[in-house]
Amino acid sequence: MINLYFFIDCGTFDHIIIGAGAAGAVAANRLSEDSVRQILLVEADSPETNFADIPAMLSFLQELEYNWNYETLPQANACLGLVGNKCKYHSGK
Ligand SMILES: Cc1cc2nc3c(=O)[nH]c(=O)nc-3n(C[C@H](O)[C@H](O)[C@H](O)COP(=O)(O)OP(=O)(O)OC[C@H]3O[C@@H](n4cnc5c(N)ncnc54)[C@H](O)[C@@H]3O)c2cc1C
Numbered sequence: 001m002i003n004l005y006f007f008i009d010c011g012t013f014d015h016i017i018i019g020a021g022a023a024g025a026v027a028a029n030r031l032s033e034d035s036v037r038q039i040l041l042v043e044a045d046s047p048e049t050n051f052a053d054i055p056a057m058l059s060f061l062q063e064l065e066y067n068w069n070y071e072t073l074p075q076a077n078a079c080l081g082l083v084g085n086k087c088k089y090h091s092g093k
Helices: 022-031 057-059
Strands: 014-017 039-042
Touching: 014 022, 022 039
Parallel strands: 014 039
Antiparallel strands: none
8 A cells, every 4th residue: 555645745854854763853842942943753654542551451462564573593492382482572663
């Protein structure tokens, strides 16, 4: 599916930050202290629901679009009960 966000004219910006993770969110916050600056903070995929803010729900969020769904390489001495001896390695969008 084509993401139409790319075709919307969002204006011009002084700073464009790709990735609203730990570093990107802090950088955007600090830069926005100067209200004159126009800042665009870009994050992958679509906004998550409130459900994703509940830490105990982590196990239900696996393999959804909020997760990059990385996995480890096959492990010789770990992840032994998992398919291909590979553990999930969560990284959020
Ligand atoms: C499972 C797990 C548990 C962790 N627990 C802890 C902990 O308890 N304490 C701790 O201090 N650290 C923890 N960490 C480490 C911490 O999360 C990272 O060190 C930190 O998030 C790195 O910050 P970052 O800004 O470099 O990257 P990230 O926070 O990963 O941010 C990168 C952002 O860029 C986005 N992005 C990537 N590609 C694109 C693209 N093409 N377009 C748009 N956006 C994109 C990603 O979606 C992501 O939001 C944990 C990490 C993991 C994976």
